Amino acid sequence: MDMPRSILxxxxxxxxxxxxxxxxxxxxxxxxxxxxxxxxxxxxEAVPALAPGRASLRFAVNGSYASPDTPLADGDEVACIPPVxxxxxxxxxxxxxxxxxxxxxxxxxxxxxxxxxxxxxxTVRDGAVVVFVGxxxxxxxxxxxxxxxxxxxxxxxAVEELEYEAFEPMALSVLDQIAGEIEARWDVRRxxxxxxxxxxxxxxxxxxxxxxxxxxxxxxxxxxxxxxxTKARAPIWKAERFRDGQVWIGDPARTGPTRPEGPxxxxxxxxx
Numbered sequence: 001m002d003m004p005r006s007i008l009x010x011x012x013x014x015x016x017x018x019x020x021x022x023x024x025x026x027x028x029x030x031x032x033x034x035x036x037x038x039x040x041x042x043x044x045e046a047v048p049a050l051a052p053g054r055a056s057l058r059f060a061v062n063g064s065y066a067s068p069d070t071p072l073a074d075g076d077e078v079a080c081i082p083p084v085x086x087x088x089x090x091x092x093x094x095x096x097x098x099x100x101x102x103x104x105x106x107x108x109x110x111x112x113x114x115x116x117x118x119x120x121x122x123t124v125r126d127g128a129v130v131v132f133v134g135x136x137x138x139x140x141x142x143x144x145x146x147x148x149x150x151x152x153x154x155x156x157x158a159v160e161e162l163e164y165e166a167f168e169p170m171a172l173s174v175l176d177q178i179a180g181e182i183e184a185r186w187d188v189r190r191x192x193x194x195x196x197x198x199x200x201x202x203x204x205x206x207x208x209x210x211x212x213x214x215x216x217x218x219x220x221x222x223x224x225x226x227x228x229x230t231k232a233r234a235p236i237w238k239a240e241r242f243r244d245g246q247v248w249i250g251d252p253a254r255t256g257p258t259r260p261e262g263p264x265x266x267x268x269x270x271x272x
Contacts, residue, residue: 007074015237037068056145083144083250085238101192128216167235188222
C-alpha cells in the first residue's frame, strides 16, 4: 500500500493564542511521521504572531495531554494549551457509593448552588461536607507569560469583570481524572466541581467545589486538592477585563497530578 503523501491535522487555539491568530482553528498539512512540534511549526508559519507564546504552551492530541514529540496521524486534533487560570453530568451513584458532579456551565452559579450540590452528594455515611466557592475579585492577578506589557498598561486600575473560556471536553476529562486521584488518595468518593464560563461580574462565583466524606480531614484535603489541581491542569482560561482592554491570567498548564505528600488512603477516624 502506498504511503499518503501528506496528512492534515486541526490545530485548535484558545485564549491569548486565539486572540493573536484571530481564529479558533488552523488546518495544517504535514508530512507522514510528523509530530506535534511539526504541527506547531506549521501553525506558526501560517500565523507568525503565535511564535512568542511557545515557551509557556502545553499540547493535547485528541483530548489528552501530549509531548511535542508525539507522532500524528491524518485527521488528528492538536490543541495548543496556553497558561490556564489557574454539558453537565448528573450525579450517578455507583454500587460503592461514588457520586461525581463535574460540570462546565455558561449560566451564573447561583448562591444556593453549594447547598444544592451538598444535598445531592452527601449521604448518611458522611459526617463532613466541605464547600469552596471561588469568587471574582477586583484586584488583578499574575499575568500569563507574554501578557506582562498589557498588564503594565492597566497597572493601578481595577478589574471590571472576568471572562472564562474552556476546552470543554478535555476540561471535563481532566476533572474526572482529578476526582479519581482524590478517591485514590483520601477515599473521598462524593465530589462536585462546577466551573463557570463566559463573563462573570465581580463578586460572583466562578467555581464551586463540594467534597463529602465520613471524616472531616479527608473532606478538607479533597476540596483543597480539587481546586488547586483544577486551576493548575484543566484547560480553562481567565481574562481580566478593564475598561479599554483585557489581560490573560495564569501559568503554564501542569500535565499531571502533584505527588502525594504522604501515603494515600482514608483519613484517621474522627467524629465528624
